[in-house]
Structure formats: C-alpha cells, structure tokens
Amino acid sequence: MRRATYRNAALISGAFFLAAAAHAWADSADRFPQEKPVETAVPELPAAVPAAVPEIAAAFDALQTDPATAGLKVDWSALKFYYAAHGNNALWTTSNGYTLLGQAWIVQVPRAVRAGMPMAEQTLFKIAGMTPPVDSASQTRNEALMSAVFVASAVDAVGPLGSAKLRGPAVLDKVAAAKDPGDAIGQQWPAYYRFWSLYAKLPTYVGYYQAGGWPSVPKVDKVEPGQSSSVIPAVRARLQYTGELLAPTHTDEVYDTELQAAVALFQRTHGLNDDGVIGGRTLEEMNVSAEKRLQMIVLNLDRMREQGGKFEPRHLIVNIPSQEVKVVEDGKVQFMTKAIVGKIDRKTPTLDSVIKVAKFNPEWNAPHKIASNDEVRRMRADPSFLESHGFTVYDGNGMEVDPSAIDWHSVGPGNFPYRLVQAPGPENALGPVKLDFPNKDAVYLHGTNQKQLFAKQDRYFSSGCMRMQQPIDMAAFLLADDPDYQRPRIDQIVESGKTVLVPLRTPMPVHVVYMTAWTDEDGVLQFRKDMYRYDRYADIPKDLQPGANLIAEAAEPAKPAKTESK
Structure with a gap:
C-alpha cells in the first residue's frame, strides 16, 4: 500500500506545475522564509471576471464514460446542475491558464497524494496528462476534470467530517468564497502526513460505535502476570474486540503470557508503561467508550485539517499529549526523543517558531514566578540549596547578594526583589543544551538535571518548557550539516562546561501541538489522555447511518493558556 502511494505520487509530482505562476506559488509555499520579505506596494487590480464554459455539461458526460474517471464517486447530474445554476462560470480555469484557486488545486494534489490521500491510479494518469488551457475547448475539459476530481475526494464533499450542507458539489461554493485559496484547498485535501492514515481508521471506529462498543472491564487494584483474577476473562474479551488479542487459547482466570503480550501492546498504544501490569490507568483507558474514541478521532482529524498547512516538509514537532519530540522530513520521522512537558497548572503552550541557535552549557535565569515560588520554598527547606x-543571587541593581543574608521566610510571591541565575553544570535545570526560539511565552527546548523523570509514565513536570531526554543527540542532529560542529567537537564543548552558542546553518521550524489521537510511523492508532482538558467533542448522532456525516459542525478545542517556563 505504501509503495503504491509513493508510485502514485511520482506519477504527478512533475506534471502539476503547469504554469509559471503555479511554479512560483508552489515554491513559496514549501520554502521556510529565512528573512522577512521587503514589503512593497501592490497595485489594486480589477476584479476577475468569471469566464463561462457553456459546454461543460458535455465534458462531464465524457468524463462519466471515460475509464479513467468513470469510477469517481460523483453525482454527475448534481454537478451539471451546479454549473448551470452558476451560469456555467469557470471556477478553476481561464481561457489561457488557471485562476488562483486553480493554481492551489494544482499545487495541493501531489502534496495530498504523497501524504496518503487515496486516488485511483488511472485518475492520477488522467490528471498528469492535463496541460494548461489554450482555448475554450481545453479550458472546458480541464474545468470539468478538476471539479469532478475535487467533488469526488474533498473531505467535506464526501463526508463523514464537516457539515452535511457541504456534501457533493456544495463544497465548490465554500472554496470559491474563500479568501485564501491555498488554505481552502488544503483543508479539503490535507497534506499533513498523519491525516489520511488516521482518516482511514474512521470506518472501523464508526463500526465499533454502531455496534454498541466494546465490553467494559470491572475495577481491580492490580493484577500482575501469573496471578489469577475474576477480571481476566473480561480483559480478554475487551482486547479481543479491538484486535490486540487474537483468538485466545485460554479461557480461565489466570493472567497468562499470551494475554500479557496483548495488554502490553494496548499499553503502548495508549501511552502507558508496557509492563503488562493491569492497574488503574490501564483499566481507565480500556473503559473509555467507543463513542469517545470516535469523537477523539474526529476532533484530531479536524485539528490536522486546521493546522496541517503550516507544517514545512522538514520540521520539529512536539506533541504535548504524547510527550515526545520528533524531527520529521517528508513525512518520515528522522529523530525522536522523549519529552517532559508542563504541569497541569503550568501548561506548555502550543506555538510555531524557528530554532536558529543551539546553546551548549547554558546558564539559567530563573523566571520570577519560579524563583519566588519554587526556589524560595527549597531555600526554606535547605538553606544551602542555592549554593549547592x-x-x-542578584538584587534589583544587578549587585550580587549573599543568600545567607536574606530572610527567606519573609520573601515570596509578590515580594521577591531578587534575580536567580544558575551557572552551567550537572545541577543546571536546563541540562547541557538549550534550543531557543522566539515566542511570547518564553518557553524553549532543553535538557534537564532530573533524568529519572523520563522513566515516568505521565511526564507533566515542567513549568512550561519542554525537556528532552536526549538533548545532546538532538543538537548534534540539528548541526549535522555543519562540519565545524560534529559530534566529537560537541562532546568536547559539553565536557568543558563553557557556554557556547552555535548558529544552525539550517534553521529548524518548530511546532508545539496538542493531538490526542493519531497514527504512528507503522500506521498503528495511538490515543493519549487529555491531561490539559482541551478536547471538546461534538456529539455523534445516536442513530448514525452508514455514509452519514458524523457531526454537523466541528468542535473548537479550548485555547491553551499563557505559561511561564522552566
């Protein structure tokens, strides 16, 4: 399947950039800007006058009998009626080229196909053979093909996501009215590398929901492998329902090795330690209903549609619920490390920025909130804490102050006229590396002096920043194209303890996101607990019918709050 997708993408990767304008549009869409462009005055142009394609009904009839397009799931009569009702005006084409919306169509198809959008090979061949219009006849053929393909595959047009009002040709009105053609087409043909594989899971979870869901498992304190428990048959039934356990050979109450492997698999796909121990968190995830899991998939597909257009071909992504940092290039994970993210009351914010510098052996200027709360509390418990x-400690004039001269019980939040700076070293809160990037929340990626926390199942311990388990490896990966800073040199710098700033030759776009359902690199569905309570689910119709839309309108997730960092 994956090989076929890559072959299909190759069929059209070179054929879509059909006009000079489309070339420029595609190039600018994929290149991450290194410098702020110079602003120049843009003259006002007269509004575009729609060009009519009066023979388009006949072009649709031809496509309906063409082997390359006859299989498209299109209501051809409705499509012809749509154009007739709109004066047969062209949407994508002009008599000698393409509209801005048409250029967006051309650019987005290969991106979406590379990301996994299903499309028949013969249809791709047909699209690849399309050349820019040069007269009314070629314009009409292209217009018909572009609309038929779009209506047959646009997410809103085919369901089950989005509003039922946009099914079929009605989706054309939505994209025609959009202020940003690229964004409009991108939401209908998402090019985010996880969207289509998650989208493919929808029918299975719709089926689970329509069947009434999986059996629940009674509560139990803890069951370890080899023990006997009355809940074991229920656990077998639960995992057999969703496929972690295939045709069990045991039916008794003994927790056998076969079931242990299935429990460990379930734990991995739900962000739990895969120790095989059946405890509170494992049972909590097993007893999440099929309805909620379906709602999670729908919500996160909507997030991917909304956010997918901002992801460059090569980028670093931090997913807060999965507590991981990944570098992705052309849809493939090139580097991954565990992360520690913000506490529930000091949440890591979602953001988009660019990493331009790696700072080795960084000092740490403790944010005022952390210094006046956390560090003051530690000093009260251990007067030698700051020194060790x-x-x-600096006062408001930048003068160094002896910590022993401060009455730590008289200072705190609202009354802390000091600044705390921690020198590089093994106790430094930022660890050996800091990856900084501009953002309003003053958060960044860094290492940590609390490495033991990475063994925890739920790693919500920071004050907003993202701590990496492998910070030196990440820095070396980002500097791989710099011959002056290969791994041996980096290790020497870290060992020296001296602060060194190294600009990245290739700045790395960074995106911090909040996704609680996705498919991993092997196509395995992953769920994570909504620790920040951002998920807002739309209701699924109780009488959901096959082929019907799952929701009337997508729910908007809660906006992350501004936080401070550590």
Whole structure:
C-alpha cells in the first residue's frame, strides 16, 4: 500500500506545475522564509471576471464514460446542475491558464497524494496528462476534470467530517468564497502526513460505535502476570474486540503470557508503561467508550485539517499529549526523543517558531514566578540549596547578594526583589543544551538535571518548557550539516562546561501541538489522555447511518493558556 502511494505520487509530482505562476506559488509555499520579505506596494487590480464554459455539461458526460474517471464517486447530474445554476462560470480555469484557486488545486494534489490521500491510479494518469488551457475547448475539459476530481475526494464533499450542507458539489461554493485559496484547498485535501492514515481508521471506529462498543472491564487494584483474577476473562474479551488479542487459547482466570503480550501492546498504544501490569490507568483507558474514541478521532482529524498547512516538509514537532519530540522530513520521522512537558497548572503552550541557535552549557535565569515560588520554598527547606546547585543571587541593581543574608521566610510571591541565575553544570535545570526560539511565552527546548523523570509514565513536570531526554543527540542532529560542529567537537564543548552558542546553518521550524489521537510511523492508532482538558467533542448522532456525516459542525478545542517556563 505504501509503495503504491509513493508510485502514485511520482506519477504527478512533475506534471502539476503547469504554469509559471503555479511554479512560483508552489515554491513559496514549501520554502521556510529565512528573512522577512521587503514589503512593497501592490497595485489594486480589477476584479476577475468569471469566464463561462457553456459546454461543460458535455465534458462531464465524457468524463462519466471515460475509464479513467468513470469510477469517481460523483453525482454527475448534481454537478451539471451546479454549473448551470452558476451560469456555467469557470471556477478553476481561464481561457489561457488557471485562476488562483486553480493554481492551489494544482499545487495541493501531489502534496495530498504523497501524504496518503487515496486516488485511483488511472485518475492520477488522467490528471498528469492535463496541460494548461489554450482555448475554450481545453479550458472546458480541464474545468470539468478538476471539479469532478475535487467533488469526488474533498473531505467535506464526501463526508463523514464537516457539515452535511457541504456534501457533493456544495463544497465548490465554500472554496470559491474563500479568501485564501491555498488554505481552502488544503483543508479539503490535507497534506499533513498523519491525516489520511488516521482518516482511514474512521470506518472501523464508526463500526465499533454502531455496534454498541466494546465490553467494559470491572475495577481491580492490580493484577500482575501469573496471578489469577475474576477480571481476566473480561480483559480478554475487551482486547479481543479491538484486535490486540487474537483468538485466545485460554479461557480461565489466570493472567497468562499470551494475554500479557496483548495488554502490553494496548499499553503502548495508549501511552502507558508496557509492563503488562493491569492497574488503574490501564483499566481507565480500556473503559473509555467507543463513542469517545470516535469523537477523539474526529476532533484530531479536524485539528490536522486546521493546522496541517503550516507544517514545512522538514520540521520539529512536539506533541504535548504524547510527550515526545520528533524531527520529521517528508513525512518520515528522522529523530525522536522523549519529552517532559508542563504541569497541569503550568501548561506548555502550543506555538510555531524557528530554532536558529543551539546553546551548549547554558546558564539559567530563573523566571520570577519560579524563583519566588519554587526556589524560595527549597531555600526554606535547605538553606544551602542555592549554593549547592550553582545559583547566584542578584538584587534589583544587578549587585550580587549573599543568600545567607536574606530572610527567606519573609520573601515570596509578590515580594521577591531578587534575580536567580544558575551557572552551567550537572545541577543546571536546563541540562547541557538549550534550543531557543522566539515566542511570547518564553518557553524553549532543553535538557534537564532530573533524568529519572523520563522513566515516568505521565511526564507533566515542567513549568512550561519542554525537556528532552536526549538533548545532546538532538543538537548534534540539528548541526549535522555543519562540519565545524560534529559530534566529537560537541562532546568536547559539553565536557568543558563553557557556554557556547552555535548558529544552525539550517534553521529548524518548530511546532508545539496538542493531538490526542493519531497514527504512528507503522500506521498503528495511538490515543493519549487529555491531561490539559482541551478536547471538546461534538456529539455523534445516536442513530448514525452508514455514509452519514458524523457531526454537523466541528468542535473548537479550548485555547491553551499563557505559561511561564522552566
């Protein structure tokens, strides 16, 4: 399947950039800007006058009998009626080229196909043979093909996502009215590398929901492999329903190795430690209903549609619920490390920025909120804490202050006229590397002096920043194209303890997102607990019928709050 997708993408990768304008549009869409462009005055142009394609009904009739397009799931009569009702005006084409919307169509198809959008090979051949219009006849053929393909595959047009009002040709009105053609087409043909594989899971979970869902498992404190428990048959039934356990050979109450492997698999796909122990968190995830899992898939597909257009071909992504940092290039994960993210009351914000510098052996300027709360509390418990952990205290004039001269019980939030700076070293809260990037929340990626926390199942311990388990490896990966800073040199710098700033030759776009359902690199569906309570689910119709839309309108997730960092 994956090989076929790549072959299909290759069929059209070179054929779509059909006009000079389309070339420029595609190039600018994929290149991450290194410098702020110079703003120039743009003259006002007269509004475009729609060009009519009076013979388009006949072109649709031809496509309906063409082997390359006859299989498209299109209501051809409705499509012809749509154009007739709109004066047969062209949407995508002109008599000698393409409209801005048409150029967006041309650019987005290969991106979406590369990301996994299903499309028949013969249809792709047909599209690849399309050349820019040069007269009314070629314009009409292209217009008909572009609309037929779009209506047959646009997410809103075919369901089950989005509003039922946009099914079929009605989706054309939505994209025609859009202010940003690229964004409009991108939401209908998402090019985010996880969208289509998650989208493919919808029918299975619709089926689970329509069947009434899986059996629940009674509560139990803990069951370890080899033990006997009355809940074991229920666990077998639960995991057999969703496929983690295939045709069990045991029916008794003994927790056998066959079931242990299935439990461990379930734990991995739900972000739990895969120790095979059946405890509270494992049972909590097993007993999430099929309805909620379906709602999670729908919600996260909507997030991917909304956010997918901002992801460059090569980028670093932090997913807060999965507590991971990944570098992705052309849809493939090139580097991954575990992460520690913000506490529930000091949430990591979602954001988009660019990493331009790696800072080795960084000092840490403790944010005022952290210094006046956390560090003051530690000093009250241990008067030697600041000194033993490499901190220097400065007053409001920048003068160094002896920590022993401060009455730590008289200062705190609202009354802390000091600044705390921690020197590089093994106790430094930022660890050996800091990857900084501009953002309003003053958060960044860095290492940590609390490495033991990476063994935890739920790693919500920071004050907003993202701590990496392998910070030096990540920095070396980002600097791989710099011959002056290969791994041996990096190790020497870290060992020296001296602060060194190294600009990245290739700045790395960074995106911090919040996704609670997705498919991993092997196509395996992953779910994570909504720890920040951002998920807002739309109701699924209780009498959902096959082929019907799942929701009337997509629910908007809660907006992350601004946080401080550590």
